[in-house]
Ligand SMILES: NC(=O)c1ccc[n+]([C@@H]2O[C@H](COP(=O)([O-])OP(=O)(O)OC[C@H]3O[C@@H](n4cnc5c(N)ncnc54)[C@H](O)[C@@H]3O)[C@@H](O)[C@H]2O)c1
């Protein structure tokens with residue numbers, strides 16, 4: 001298939017491009033580079049030996065999207081493009097709603113007009129908010145606690161209505177848990193612009209001596225060691241989940257949502273220890289107050305993706321730490 005990856009220069013999109021090319025698909029990347037570098041696409045070419053057409057452009061522009069879909073004879077789209085920082089979405093809600101919803105609406109309208117109706121959408125475990133029970137199944141209640149999460153929940157609702165409007169649409173919503181790690185080549189990985197908000201990129205910078213210490217956001221949660229528990233999923237496993245979702249799309253009717261996670265929870269302190277093992281040096285940390293909006297525990301029941309997509313996460317957190325460290329060590333300034 002010829003697959004358009006919107007946001008394909010980003011962290012998850014670049015890893016997915018590698019896996020799709022490895023499975024014999026052709027990929028085209030559309031990205032406005034607001035949070036990424038074209039160097040990521042060049043590195044994907046280096047890993048795969050394939051040429052990846054790259055279009056610098058915005059998903060909120062009908063003409064741009066239409067030209068890419070038509071000129072490249074696209075069969076299916078994976079829609080990664082979006083802004084993703086929770087804290088920033090609280091201080092800049094309109095920018096988040098405008099970008100994430102406008103991009104989805106423009107993409108879906110244009111796809112409908114030119115007759116491309118197979119779509120995979122990047123959603124997030126954030127749509128479950130603070131879950132009543134874990135592990136979280138796809139049937140768990142949906143509720144959100146910040147504007148970023150709302151853009152994902154509204155995106156899912158828009159796509160449900162679209163799928164219900166015509167049987168021609170085949171749409172898969174993938175709810176990612178916590179993607180971490182990097183490609184084992186060390187050539188591509190997560191490249192946050194600023195001081196990282198997320199745990200793994202922060203630990204990587206501390207390990208590299210770029211930041212002095214980690215602050216553990218609270219050790220008084222109702223968890224085995226008091227620190228927050230999350231479902232950390234190796235980004236290569238996550239990327240393969242997209243390959244599985246696209247393979248499944250042909251036999252699918254309407255919209256389906258799947259959790260992509262490992263089903264295992266890891267605490268902040270366990271993650272710190274695993275990273276110390278991987279990099280062979282101590283990660284200095286101190287315990288600080290809880291971060292606003294954080295929850296104690298979040299991990300997936302990935303059973304539906306295991307059964308229906310034939311997908312399961314294969315890497316351990318230890319492997320994710322080793323790969324993240326290889327990427328960080330070889331690229332201390334990311335793609336810059
Ligand atoms: N990384 C996570 O923890 C996580 C978790 C759950 C869901 N997601 C979702 O997965 C998707 C990919 O995330 P990521 O971690 O790779 O983020 P990323 O920021 O690395 O990649 C997103 C890409 O989209 C591009 N982009 C943003 N707005 C655009 C627009 N209007 N037009 C064209 N390109 C645009 C950015 O330049 C970037 O390259 C996002 O939708 C994100 O919300 C990420």
Ligand SMILES: O=c1ccn([C@@H]2O[C@H](COP(=O)(O)OP(=O)(O)O[C@H]3O[C@H](CO)[C@@H](O)[C@H](O)[C@H]3O)[C@@H](O)[C@H]2O)c(=O)[nH]1
Pocket residue numbers: 084086124125126176177178179197198199200202214215216217218227228229230268291294
């Ligand atoms: O400097 C830090 C950063 C994080 N944490 C803790 O580490 C855990 C993981 O935090 P983080 O990596 O920021 O992930 P989440 O808060 O779980 O949120 C991520 O994962 C969600 C589920 O996929 C997505 O919706 C969000 O966009 C994404 O930021 C939490 O317990 C945090 O309190 C720290 O203790 N110190």
